[in-house]
Amino acid sequence: MAGPSTSAELAAELASRPGHTNLRSTLVRWLLIGISLSFLGALLAAPLFAVFATAISKGWAAYFQSFADPDTRAAIRLTLTTAAIVVPLNTVFGITAAWCIGKFEFKGKSFLITLIDLPLAVSPVVSGLIYVLLFGLNGWFGAWLQEHDISIVYALPGIVLATMFVTFPYVARELVPLMQQLGNDEEEAAITLGAGGWFTFFRVTLPRIRWGLVYCVILCNARAMGEFGAVSVVSGNIRGLTTTMPLHIEILYNEYNFVGAFAVASMLSMLAVVTLIIKTLVERSGYRRR
Amino acid sequence: MKGDYREPNVLPGFGITLGFTTFFLCAIVLLPLSALVLKAAGMDFARFIEVITSPRAVASYRLSFGAAMLAAGVNMVFGFAIAWTLTRYDFPGRKIIDAIIDMPFALPTAVSGIALTTVFAANGWIGQYLEPMGIKVAYTWLGITVALTLIGMPFVVRTVQPALAEVQRDLEDAAETLGAGRFYVFRRIIVPTVMPALLTGFTLAFARAVGEYGSVIFIAGNMPMKTEITPLLIVIRLEEFDYAGAAALGCVMLAISFVMLLAINLLQVWGRQRMTVRR
Numbered sequence: 151m152a153g154p155s156t157s158a159e160l161a162a163e164l165a166s167r168p169g170h171t172n173l174r175s176t177l178v179r180w181l182l183i184g185i186s187l188s189f190l191g192a193l194l195a196a197p198l199f200a201v202f203a204t205a206i207s208k209g210w211a212a213y214f215q216s217f218a219d220p221d222t223r224a225a226i227r228l229t230l231t232t233a234a235i236v237v238p239l240n241t242v243f244g245i246t247a248a249w250c251i252g253k254f255e256f257k258g259k260s261f262l263i264t265l266i267d268l269p270l271a272v273s274p275v276v277s278g279l280i281y282v283l284l285f286g287l288n289g290w291f292g293a294w295l296q297e298h299d300i301s302i303v304y305a306l307p308g309i310v311l312a313t314m315f316v317t318f319p320y321v322a323r324e325l326v327p328l329m330q331q332l333g334n335d336e337e338e339a340a341i342t343l344g345a346g347g348w349f350t351f352f353r354v355t356l357p358r359i360r361w362g363l364v365y366c367v368i369l370c371n372a373r374a375m376g377e378f379g380a381v382s383v384v385s386g387n388i389r390g391l392t393t394t395m396p397l398h399i400e401i402l403y404n405e406y407n408f409v410g411a412f413a414v415a416s417m418l419s420m421l422a423v424v425t426l427i428i429k430t431l432v433e434r435s436g437y438r439r440r
Numbered sequence: 441m442k443g444d445y446r447e448p449n450v451l452p453g454f455g456i457t458l459g460f461t462t463f464f465l466c467a468i469v470l471l472p473l474s475a476l477v478l479k480a481a482g483m484d485f486a487r488f489i490e491v492i493t494s495p496r497a498v499a500s501y502r503l504s505f506g507a508a509m510l511a512a513g514v515n516m517v518f519g520f521a522i523a524w525t526l527t528r529y530d531f532p533g534r535k536i537i538d539a540i541i542d543m544p545f546a547l548p549t550a551v552s553g554i555a556l557t558t559v560f561a562a563n564g565w566i567g568q569y570l571e572p573m574g575i576k577v578a579y580t581w582l583g584i585t586v587a588l589t590l591i592g593m594p595f596v597v598r599t600v601q602p603a604l605a606e607v608q609r610d611l612e613d614a615a616e617t618l619g620a621g622r623f624y625v626f627r628r629i630i631v632p633t634v635m636p637a638l639l640t641g642f643t644l645a646f647a648r649a650v651g652e653y654g655s656v657i658f659i660a661g662n663m664p665m666k667t668e669i670t671p672l673l674i675v676i677r678l679e680e681f682d683y684a685g686a687a688a689l690g691c692v693m694l695a696i697s698f699v700m701l702l703a704i705n706l707l708q709v710w711g712r713q714r715m716t717v718r719r
Contacts, residue, residue, distance in 0.1 A: 175622070179529055182529070183531055185521050189521070198547075201554075246461055246464075249453060250461050264705070271698075274651065275651070275690075276651065276697075279476065284475045311468070376551070378653065379653035379654050379671065396549075399554065423546075425546045427539075
């Protein structure tokens, strides 16, 4: 698109047009900015500040004290473990799917893309429910699992599976359009010149998709660490054992331990803020989201 | 290459990546989802209908649908205003505002749930001003709508923003040169151009809101028949070990998801067609 690209230029252009510097347009402009900012302030900024304000409402000592609680520490550990398993697996899946869908033309491709996107449309509670139906005591594999003394539901594997389901499409849906847009020319050149498949991927493809990869991996990680509904259904809420950070927040909150609940919430909020900062930096580096 | 289902390509790894993708997809997504459908299909049909049409279930659909619809509608209005503000105006802090739009994507739902409850409770920062006016937000359907508005907001803003940026300014200029008023330009040029994006954003926000659980249960009050959303009812059925009942309700939610997915795809096809005709 030709024409002004930054909003400053836009504003300048707008102001230079006849009929655009009148009082009414200025009023409309500030009214719209005011409406937008108050909407975001009430819905986004106020709750976010409330998290930190409540967390330190009894002083910094109480704030840090809440992280000394062994159950809270166990929850943090479980969340980190889950993310450490889920994010790499989904990244590998996403890259594989993007290579297959982005580099080749085959029948049923758009159907495959729809299936990969499916978890985004499914309610988190249903995402947890399906694993209970599959691996729970009365589920398909329930009896067999019990016979072999393997626990999936109400244990780490169930939490990992439910988190994986929820974050399943994140990497793939970012990388597929990116790889399609970049085209095959450079990879074809590399292969024709005698490079192997892995060499081509690591030396030609990976450097070109690295910003897109960072972008979707951090979003996948934020979602994996923060998932509540799906994990809540499969975890069984055994305190200190199968409670991730979001579930632990619920327990503390329902016990009216607001400082504790909001202290854990403040950690997850900081994770969200850091995620957004990295995301913005990636966008500044020239990466454009499609 | 007649009869071959893929076009020739010198790049390696098609078979293995397709195989891995399909296997992973089946193991993580398709197999568990089919377990849900088969569990519900294994039920007696009369019993299935009885479960999904019980008064408590119907009340929960009405709430989940109504609140999600209302929230998506509110987002359509305010999301458009925000997208407009961000693409057309420059003001201090615009870049920061643009960055925090995505906050609900990154913020865990449990966190937004307890935070919204704190702010909108009768003694909260905002709730204390609404309470004297007789508006109770926390623990009512209104609170549910607020939570669903928060999580749906970025979907609308992020779909409308690129569409607004694509509105051809020369068309607007031409219309104004020919004597069209600002409102006429808005109605005849801007609205038709962004309509597909606006509807897509609405559907995305609705689809996300209708199944939302984490941010709602804290602010909802969770009273059966009154402030109980469908996902919560599924959880309650599971806690009662009524797996079949949970699966039946889960199937209803899944069917809604499929319809929403179809609607989103159709809207995007429609939007693309409009754009190509236009140029």
